[in-house]
Amino acid sequence: MNSLVIITGGTKGIGKSLVSRFMDGGYDIITCSRSEKELSLLKEKMEALYPSQKLYFCKVDVSFESEILQFVNYIHTFLPQRSIEVIINNAGFFSGADITNSEDGELKKLIDTNLYSAYYLTKKLAYILKQKKRGHIFNICSIASLKAYPNGGLYTISKFALYGFSKALREELIPYNIKVTSVLPGATFTDSWKDTHLPKERFIAADDIANIIFQSYLTSHSTLVEDIIIRPLLGDL
Numbered sequence: 001m002n003s004l005v006i007i008t009g010g011t012k013g014i015g016k017s018l019v020s021r022f023m024d025g026g027y028d029i030i031t032c033s034r035s036e037k038e039l040s041l042l043k044e045k046m047e048a049l050y051p052s053q054k055l056y057f058c059k060v061d062v063s064f065e066s067e068i069l070q071f072v073n074y075i076h077t078f079l080p081q082r083s084i085e086v087i088i089n090n091a092g093f094f095s096g097a098d099i100t101n102s103e104d105g106e107l108k109k110l111i112d113t114n115l116y117s118a119y120y121l122t123k124k125l126a127y128i129l130k131q132k133k134r135g136h137i138f139n140i141c142s143i144a145s146l147k148a149y150p151n152g153g154l155y156t157i158s159k160f161a162l163y164g165f166s167k168a169l170r171e172e173l174i175p176y177n178i179k180v181t182s183v184l185p186g187a188t189f190t191d192s193w194k195d196t197h198l199p200k201e202r203f204i205a206a207d208d209i210a211n212i213i214f215q216s217y218l219t220s221h222s223t224l225v226e227d228i229i230i231r232p233l234l235g236d237l
Helices: 013-024 036-049 065-076 106-132 153-176 206-217
Strands: 004-008 028-033 055-059 084-089 136-140 179-185 227-230
Touching: 004 013, 004 106, 013 028, 013 036, 013 084, 013 206, 028 036, 028 065, 036 055, 055 065, 065 106, 084 106, 106 136, 106 153, 136 153, 136 206, 153 179, 179 206, 206 227
Parallel strands: 004 028, 004 084, 028 055, 084 136, 136 179, 179 227
Antiparallel strands: none
C-alpha cells in the first residue's frame, strides 16, 4: 500500500505539478480545491497516467477554518492504516491590492488563505509525524516573503507571515526529526499570470518547482534543504 502525500490546492499550477511528481514517485495523494469538477478531472487524468497510484480528494475552501477541519477529518478516514509521509501547504492566492487603498477585509482573506490554512492543517496533522518521528512539511511561500514589492503589499504581508510560520515550525519540530522546508518561488507560470503578454519563457515552470521539491524530499535522513529560493533566470517581475 502506497504512502500518502497531502497537497492543498492540487488542481492548478504548482500544486498540480506536485501531484504529478509525487504520484510518479510512487505515492498516493490526498488533495483539495474549491472545484469538485476540477478535482474529478485531475483524479481521472492522474490515475490514467499513474495506474499504480491513487488520488483522493475533498472539495474544500481553505480560507475557512471549518472546511480545513473537514479536510482533516477526511484525511483521518485513511488512518492509521495508511502512513502520511509529506504535507505540502501549497494553497494560496495572489492579490495586487496595496495597503493604503485596499478594500476592508482583503488582508483578512489573504491571511486566512495563505497563512491560516497552513497553520490549521499542520497543527491538526503534526501529531501523526511526531508519533513516527519522521516526515517532511513543505510550505510554499514566495519570493515576496523576502522582499516587498509595489502593487502587492497585502500579499507580501501574508507571505512574510507564512515564511515566519515555516521558520518557527522548523525549530519546533527538530526534536521529532521532522523536516520543514520553506519554498520561495518567484514568478511562476500559473493561472495568476494567465492574462500576461509576457512570453512563457520569462517565468519559472511549475514542473521545475515540483522537481526541486521532490529532490529535496529525497535527501538523506540527516540532511535538510531548509530554504529553496527559485527565481526566473532574467530576474523578478
